Amino acid sequence: MAKIDSREVEREKLAILRVLGSASGAIGSQVIARRLRDEYGIELSERAVRYHLGLLDTQGWTDKVSRRSGRVITNAGLEELGNARVTDKVGFVSDKIELLAYQSTFDVNRQEGLIPVNISFFPAAQIKEALKAMAPVFRAGICVSDKVAIAESGGNLGGVTVPDGYTGLATVCSIIINATLLKAGVPMDSRFGGTLQYRQNRPWRFSDLIHYSGSSLDPSEIFIAGRMTGVSETARRGSGKILANFREVPAMSLPLVRELIAKLEKAGVRGLVDIGESGKPVCEVPVGLNKAGLVLCGGLNPVAAAAEAGITTRNRAMSGLMDYRSLMRFSEIA
Amino acid sequence: MAKIDSREVEREKLAILRVLGSASGAIGSQVIARRLRDEYGIELSERAVRYHLGLLDTQGWTDKVSRRSGRVITNAGLEELGNARVTDKVGFVSDKIELLAYQSTFDVNRQEGLIPVNISFFPAAQIKEALKAMAPVFRAGICVSDKVAIAESGGNLGGVTVPDGYTGLATVCSIIINATLLKAGVPMDSRFGGTLQYRQNRPWRFSDLIHYSGSSLDPSEIFIAGRMTGVSETARRGSGKILANFREVPAMSLPLVRELIAKLEKAGVRGLVDIGESGKPVCEVPVGLNKAGLVLCGGLNPVAAAAEAGITTRNRAMSGLMDYRSLMRFSEIA
Missing domain, CATH: 3.30.70.1360 (mj0159-like)
Structure with missing residues (x-):
């Protein structure tokens, strides 16, 4: 099994938060995966995006609006985005x-x-x-x-x-x-x-x-x-x-x-x-x-x-x- | 006659303003010349310092307190110091x-x-x-x-x-x-x-x-x-x-x-x-x-x-x- 680089995971997680943070409403994993590729050059399958979203939900940074319309970023998520990984910023x-x-x-x-x-x-x-x-x-x-x-x-x-x-x-x-x-x-x-x-x-x-x-x-x-x-x-x-x-x-x-x-x-x-x-x-x-x-x-x-x-x-x-x-x-x- | 580099002159002038700006009272050309050498690595004769001070007086950036005790920086001089030569800053x-x-x-x-x-x-x-x-x-x-x-x-x-x-x-x-x-x-x-x-x-x-x-x-x-x-x-x-x-x-x-x-x-x-x-x-x-x-x-x-x-x-x-x-x-x- 491939070794998972935790910094890479962290980077993907933040990119997802950024995509959600710049969205005007709830978006689903398909849209997120596309924007990750177009805006951040990050290639993730929809399944991988959903996996990340599950973790982000647990941390209270994202919220599932409905199965149909997808996720929104929470206030805690926006705050995390503001503080996280200063060297990335x-x-x-x-x-x-x-x-x-x-x-x-x-x-x-x-x-x-x-x-x-x-x-x-x-x-x-x-x-x-x-x-x-x-x-x-x-x-x-x-x-x-x-x-x-x-x-x-x-x-x-x-x-x-x-x-x-x-x-x-x-x-x-x-x-x-x-x-x-x-x-x-x-x-x-x-x-x-x-x-x-x-x-x-x-x-x-x-x-x-x-x-x-x-x-x-x-x-x-x-x-x-x-x-x-x-x-x-x-x-x-x-x-x-x-x-x-x-x-x-x-x-x-x-x-x-x-x-x-x-x-x-x-x-x-x-x-x-x-x-x-x-x-x-x-x-x-x-x-x-x-x-x-x-x-x-x-x-x-x-x-x-x-x-x-x-x-x-x-x-x-x-x-x-x-x-x-x-x-x-x-x-x-x- | 040696060509005068205007950027060099500008740098010397500013260094003199900085020396005056950090002094606690009036100081003379001898003290200024020493501080320029010690703090800024700029070698200027007392005579050259006095020449600069004359120009600085004209611009209203320094003031002659007395022949004895030397110059002080004016408020206009402090302001100039704050704004001047941002690339130096x-x-x-x-x-x-x-x-x-x-x-x-x-x-x-x-x-x-x-x-x-x-x-x-x-x-x-x-x-x-x-x-x-x-x-x-x-x-x-x-x-x-x-x-x-x-x-x-x-x-x-x-x-x-x-x-x-x-x-x-x-x-x-x-x-x-x-x-x-x-x-x-x-x-x-x-x-x-x-x-x-x-x-x-x-x-x-x-x-x-x-x-x-x-x-x-x-x-x-x-x-x-x-x-x-x-x-x-x-x-x-x-x-x-x-x-x-x-x-x-x-x-x-x-x-x-x-x-x-x-x-x-x-x-x-x-x-x-x-x-x-x-x-x-x-x-x-x-x-x-x-x-x-x-x-x-x-x-x-x-x-x-x-x-x-x-x-x-x-x-x-x-x-x-x-x-x-x-x-x-x-x-x-x-």
Whole structure:
């Protein structure tokens, strides 16, 4: 009999929890097995999935809704997912970026398809105040796009259910740029997320940064939770700190990159803050030889402004995909 | 004439600001030149230092107190220091750990010398409440040592002046363990800071982590600011998340490491949470072949408990050195 590697089992178990955690409702072993293969490259038979589910039920992390409709993840399961295997989670942010870029089907010419979004939750009682704090930020263009989606508690945003007592907001994530480049055959290296200082309405320099490869947490969520941004101030006075991230592309792809960025702008995606030349620093960040740096605006900047106004926000950066055509202009909802 | 490298000049200028930023009062070009050499390995003549200071004065970042006593850093200078050259700041945390370990003169046998400390500031009006929140944490031993120092506004802690309206608290930093090992010839690799989950009074696993080499911010300060800890809960119920960090030593040094840790414990330094065997994971973190992992308690855990109680804290992790004999037991001040 083959020796069972307990770390391998642990990895499979967690992948199943992740699949359930990102599902919008109950799903069965067949769907789970397919998603494991497509999203995690894990080949498990339906029978093996059912075996794991039995163990997960015992631990209280999953729950059998019915024989027909399958399993859901429990609150204990979600908590386990949040804490488990931190070494798996390092690099998880980079993986998530890659996965979402790959899954996006956005066609920049036809302006349709699935695009990557961040989901944020605001206490329902504070949503008016939150929208008010976000409006000037959208107007100043400190966002990836002014297209958003909003849902009341119980509603669904990109496969995520809005919890009781909260209102959910989906904002376009800067991974849309990775996705568009990837589809055109340009590989994009996502290096770090940081806070970018503006002065006189111009991007200046990064003041803090966290590498995606060295953290189990999303940098934007860290900077929002730690109140390290000054997005409202930047929208108002042209100087302050906003959420931004740094990417690298092969320098020889620059002409194509510029062309794609121009098309994205036409489609209403204006996430590019600055772009460098071959081997030249951008916003004081050096790049490798034969590389060019891109500074992208953080999609969560409007939400950061709401947090600055003292509103409690819960964020799930890079949390799913939504149909571009289902989004509305922020000005239509606020 | 030699070509002046503007990045080199920038680096020298920042190093001077850092020297001034860590000084307890005004210092002159002679002292600055010596500290640049000793602490940053930068060889500059006094004349060159004075030239830089002239430029820094012009930018409003330093101020000439008198010809005799020299320069101080201004608030604008401190702000510049906080924002400048983020790529210099990545790895700055690792550098700070190394520097403090090297500068510490603590003699574990004689129980005397300079030890590395964290400095925290609390609003003076809330210090009683803060001490109350910290007491159970010190009692539960969720700290590096129960030795502390306290100072009112205007007072000095390890070379740092306590600002107006605040009370300062110095806590022993886990770098004391790096320092003790280093002096005995054991190299210690500081990998990351994280939140460590406890259950049933036992360390279990890291739930989040940030690599020192991938961040411009100190991980402990991030976890405190983002309210990601449950230190009070851990002190009370034996389960929750505390600040901890992960180090690696060569596996062959383990017998010596255990001996030194035992001596440190006798001296009242109990920062070790867990220690692994050669090549074996500790708290679910894998280590390299021929390496052993050490999980150390974060020195700022008591302060995290105060932050959990809603008290505003300003922290400067790993901020200086203090004479071990000048510290008092926490129970004597609270």
